[in-house]
Amino acid sequence: MALRGLGRRISIGKRCFSSASEVEKRPRDGKQINLFSAINQALHIALETDSRAYVFGEDVGFGGVFRCTTGLADRFGRNRVFNTPLCEQGIAGFAIGLAAMGNRAIAEIQFADYIYPAFDQIVNEAAKFRYRSGNQFNCGGLTIRSPYGAVGHGGHYHSQSPEAFFCHVPGLKWLYRLAVEEVPERDYMLPLSQAEVIRQGSDITLVGWGAQLSVLERACDEAAKDGISCELIDLRTLIPWDKETVEASVRKTGRLLVSHEAPVTGGFGAEISASIAERCFLRLEAPVARICGLDTPFPLVYEPFYMPTKNKVLDAIKATVNY
Amino acid sequence: MAVSRLASSSSSLSKLLLRPLPAPPFSRSFSAIASDDDGTVLTIETSVPFTGHKIDPPSRSVDTTRNELLSFFHDMSVMRRMEIAADSLYKAKLIRGFCHLYDGQEAVAIGMEAAITKRDSIITAYRDHCTFLGRGGTLVEVFSELMGRRSGCSKGKGGSMHFYKKEAGFYGGHGIVGAQIPLGCGLAFAQKYSKDETVTFALYGDGAANQGQLFEALNMSALWDLPVILVCENNHYGMGTAEWRASKSPAYYKRGDYVPGLKVDGMDVLAVKQACKFAKEHALKNGPIILEMDTYRYHGHSMSDPGSTYRTRDEISGVRQERDPIERVRKLILTYEISSASELKDIEKGIRKEVDEAIRQAKESPMPDPSELFTNVYVKGFGVEAFGADRKEVKAVLP
Numbered sequence: 072m073a074l075r076g077l078g079r080r081i082s083i084g085k086r087c088f089s090s091a092s093e094v095e096k097r098p099r100d101g102k103q104i105n106l107f108s109a110i111n112q113a114l115h116i117a118l119e120t121d122s123r124a125y126v127f128g129e130d131v132g133f134g135g136v137f138r139c140t141t142g143l144a145d146r147f148g149r150n151r152v153f154n155t156p157l158c159e160q161g162i163a164g165f166a167i168g169l170a171a172m173g174n175r176a177i178a179e180i181q182f183a184d185y186i187y188p189a190f191d192q193i194v195n196e197a198a199k200f201r202y203r204s205g206n207q208f209n210c211g212g213l214t215i216r217s218p219y220g221a222v223g224h225g226g227h228y229h230s231q232s233p234e235a236f237f238c239h240v241p242g243l244k245w246l247y248r249l250a251v252e253e254v255p256e257r258d259y260m261l262p263l264s265q266a267e268v269i270r271q272g273s274d275i276t277l278v279g280w281g282a283q284l285s286v287l288e289r290a291c292d293e294a295a296k297d298g299i300s301c302e303l304i305d306l307r308t309l310i311p312w313d314k315e316t317v318e319a320s321v322r323k324t325g326r327l328l329v330s331h332e333a334p335v336t337g338g339f340g341a342e343i344s345a346s347i348a349e350r351c352f353l354r355l356e357a358p359v360a361r362i363c364g365l366d367t368p369f370p371l372v373y374e375p376f377y378m379p380t381k382n383k384v385l386d387a388i389k390a391t392v393n394y
Numbered sequence: 395m396a397v398s399r400l401a402s403s404s405s406s407l408s409k410l411l412l413r414p415l416p417a418p419p420f421s422r423s424f425s426a427i428a429s430d431d432d433g434t435v436l437t438i439e440t441s442v443p444f445t446g447h448k449i450d451p452p453s454r455s456v457d458t459t460r461n462e463l464l465s466f467f468h469d470m471s472v473m474r475r476m477e478i479a480a481d482s483l484y485k486a487k488l489i490r491g492f493c494h495l496y497d498g499q500e501a502v503a504i505g506m507e508a509a510i511t512k513r514d515s516i517i518t519a520y521r522d523h524c525t526f527l528g529r530g531g532t533l534v535e536v537f538s539e540l541m542g543r544r545s546g547c548s549k550g551k552g553g554s555m556h557f558y559k560k561e562a563g564f565y566g567g568h569g570i571v572g573a574q575i576p577l578g579c580g581l582a583f584a585q586k587y588s589k590d591e592t593v594t595f596a597l598y599g600d601g602a603a604n605q606g607q608l609f610e611a612l613n614m615s616a617l618w619d620l621p622v623i624l625v626c627e628n629n630h631y632g633m634g635t636a637e638w639r640a641s642k643s644p645a646y647y648k649r650g651d652y653v654p655g656l657k658v659d660g661m662d663v664l665a666v667k668q669a670c671k672f673a674k675e676h677a678l679k680n681g682p683i684i685l686e687m688d689t690y691r692y693h694g695h696s697m698s699d700p701g702s703t704y705r706t707r708d709e710i711s712g713v714r715q716e717r718d719p720i721e722r723v724r725k726l727i728l729t730y731e732i733s734s735a736s737e738l739k740d741i742e743k744g745i746r747k748e749v750d751e752a753i754r755q756a757k758e759s760p761m762p763d764p765s766e767l768f769t770n771v772y773v774k775g776f777g778v779e780a781f782g783a784d785r786k787e788v789k790a791v792l793p
Contacts, residue, residue, distance in 0.1 A: 156604040228569035372542035
């Protein structure tokens with residue numbers, strides 16, 4: 072998938088360690104590959120089609136810790152695909168400058184947990200560049216890629232989901248993709264800010280993104296056994312997010328459940344919940360449910376308790392439907 | 395007070411006039427053979443002289459005693475054995491998560507401890523098992539914490555990367571690379587403020603040496619003359635990246651520019667001890683100093699890294715043969731006839747048993763209670779609400 076378009080993009084991919092369950096086949100001409108291969112293909116296409124595209128970050132040269140950048144250095148050379156030293160703030164700032172000169176800078180932050188030193192650069196430098204220069208400059212060619220989310224043993228600093236911090240910043244775009252999807256092999260464009268209805272249903276709308284979708288899908292399957300028909304939406308872009316699709320779905324079902332790994336307080340589910348409550352207040356049959364991580368630091372041994380698991384989601388589905 | 399010495403190796407005179415404290419650097423460079431009296435000062439030369447940056451390096455003649463050398467051997471062997479045992483436990487999936495092993499670098503931890511007290515503070519990154527042990531931690535606490543059990547030093551909530559020991563001034567155990575350095579400078583400020591003649595050792599690696607926060611911290615420490623010693627444990631690889639590929643200048647002891655620095659052979663425990671003693675004296679009088687410990691790790695970056703894709707096996711075994719810290723001390727002990735080879739072997743056997751016993755005890759410790767998930771987020775409970783999958787359970791406001 073080539074991620075094209077303007078606007079500063081931060082693309083978050085889920086690691087493929089989790090048991091990404093069978094994804095329902097969607098009508099597309101493609102073969103099912105995992106996220107890393109898809110990213111790898113996309114990067115190959117991006118570097119091939121744009122001679123001013125660069126990929127850099129910690130350890131990307133040999134292929135990266137998740138193998139997203141394999142083969143790039145050999146194919147495109149070390150001047151376009153190169154390692155940086157261990158300095159996230161430096162990487163982000165450097166990428167912004169490169170993008171401001173009209174290049175397609177694709178920076179990698181090794182784990183989303185490490186993105187915080189770069190926070191100032193992203194929020195203060197990248198996001199506001201076009202705005203503060205009166206459209207003279209922009210870093211629309213900037214993409215920052217980072218794996219996020221829990222793997223089962225990541226502990227405090229290899230498991231976080233920092234989306235809520237960044238979604239609060241106008242000027243950024245924040246994207247997710249599923250762990251396993253059907254992906255065409257050719258170059259193609261997906262519109263950003265368009266959510267996808269993965270499953271049609273009539274009783275309740277479930278909204279999620281990234282790896283959490285596999286959890287939600289399993290919950291849908293279980294709920295179906297109890298005769299509850301769930302509509303599942305993959306939000307895909309968090310900002311700007313596709314309010315219309317979610318609203319249309321909630322108008323149909325009357326119930327909404329949002330689920331994400333990040334802690335519930337101040338998480339992105341809160342934004343979705345508030346917006347939908349504004350738009351669909353009279354249509355809602357039950358309060359919007361949020362099944363999210365707990366309000367603690369991401370734990371080590373307690374990860375199974377912390378996570379928004381299938382059972383928690385299922386429980387909330389039933390409670391919402393029976394409200 | 396002169397220390398008279400006998401050049402003869404068959405010393406039976408145990409009534410040498412001795413000074414219990416190490417002699418100043420001007421003592422003669424040949425050593426006495428220790429007899430049963432363990433106060434004899436041995437003066438041994440470090441493997442290489444120190445290199446200084448904007449400072450006169452200390453002498454390479456280090457004073458030590460028979461007992462000290464034996465304790466070095468014992469403590470480093472415990473650390474080595476512990477790390478190897480942790481490797482096996484990890485492969486047996488009893489330790490999960492991340493596990494960064496320190497074997498090869500033991501001399502840094504042990505040498506540092508020999509030069510300081512428990513009232514001085516140490517703060518380091520995530521390769522902290524041995525540093526914790528050096529600060530007085532027990533093997534049971536180490537293995538329990540690694541396996542996430544209640545008897546661990548952080549109650550099982552921290553894991554491999556987050557060992558702490560408040561009573562011994564060990565401030566951990568940090569995951570984000572370089573983030574512990576400004577913290578260390580803060581510790582030093584507090585020490586200076588309370589005028590208790592103590593210092594802080596802030597450890598970081600060659601990978602972290604390129605983080606901006608190091609330089610911010612250096613500037614602040616130098617500006618305010620903080621008693622902080624910044625120790626770069628240079629094992630030459632930041633994860634898989636060799637130092638020359640990440641740093642324009644791999645002379646980390648010079649990176650402080652206006653802050654003086656010293657380059658030390660980190661595989662020589664006596665050199666480390668000398669450097670840390672020197673640094674502590676300097677820091678208390680003059681402010682920050684950088685120590686670059688030239689060391690090496692035998693394992694990969696962590697247990698998910700075989701450690702051989704970015705360096706040759708010959709290199710690893712070469713270092714093991716030429717520079718292994720434990721072997722160096724073993725040779726010294728045998729050369730000065732402090733102990734015999736078989737006695738040393740017995741010590742090692744005893745250590746193996748000790749480690750196995752600690753593992754056994756740690757395995758018996760239970761996992762932390764689930765309610766501990768919510769404790770210590772804030773001082774007082776903030777009323778975190780949570781409930782299980784089955785909503786029939788009462789929504790409880792947990793501490």
